[in-house]
Amino acid sequence: MTSAKPLNVLFLCTGNSARSILAEAIMNRVGVGKFKAWSAGSMPAGQVNPHALALLEKLNYPTADLRSKPWDEFSRATNPQAPELDFVFTVCDNAAGEVCPIWPGQPMSAHWGLPDPAAVEGTEAEKAIAFADAYRMLNNRINIFVNLPLASLDSMSLQKRLNEIGKTQGEPKPA
Known part of the structure; x- marks a missing residue:
């Protein structure tokens, strides 16, 4: 899997307000030139979580175009102009269990679930820590992914690696 044009990646979560938004922003920064990312939800919240926006802004990510x-x-069934997707990753357990639309192209998919930082109750500091943890896990996974030797992996090997990335919690391991 090699391409002169960026590979298209979609991150899915039910509400598309926190985890998938973070993943979209991270991928568009670390994968620039190689990947183009979007995020979406099965039942979008309608707005990006303010804690997600605050964290991204603190880390100097552009946030003006982020939306739930x-x-x-x-889906080409509802949007004929939809980009052809190369990869689709679910980042929440609910979205992983839902019946997804038919995606344009034949994207590879994997579940990269992690705890929902938006569900954390407590002080502002506790919420900020939850968002920072989600960011760290997504950043680690996405960095591993963008450094995979895609051109030298067959589809079965790549699928195995994508599934393994979804279990990564700590620091990135070499590709």
Whole structure:
């Protein structure tokens, strides 16, 4: 799997307000030139979680174009202009269990679930820690992914690696 044009990646979560938004921003920064990322949800919240925006802004990510959107935007059945997807990753357990639309192309998919930082109750500091933890896990997984030798992996090997990445919690391991 090698391409002169960036490979298209979609991150899915039910509400598309926190984890998938973080993943979209991270991928578009670390995968620039190699990957183009979007995020969507099965039942979008309609707005990006303010804690996710605050964290991304603190880390100097552009946030003006981030928005909570339905996954129908990426289905050719409802949007003939939808980009052809190369990869689809679910980042929440609910979205992983839902019946997804038919995606354009034949994207490889994997479940990269992690705890929902938006569900954390407590002080502002505790919420900030939850978002920082989600960011760290996604950043680690995405860095491992963008450094995979895609051109030298067959589809079965790549699928195995994608599934393994979804179990990564700590620091990135070499590809």
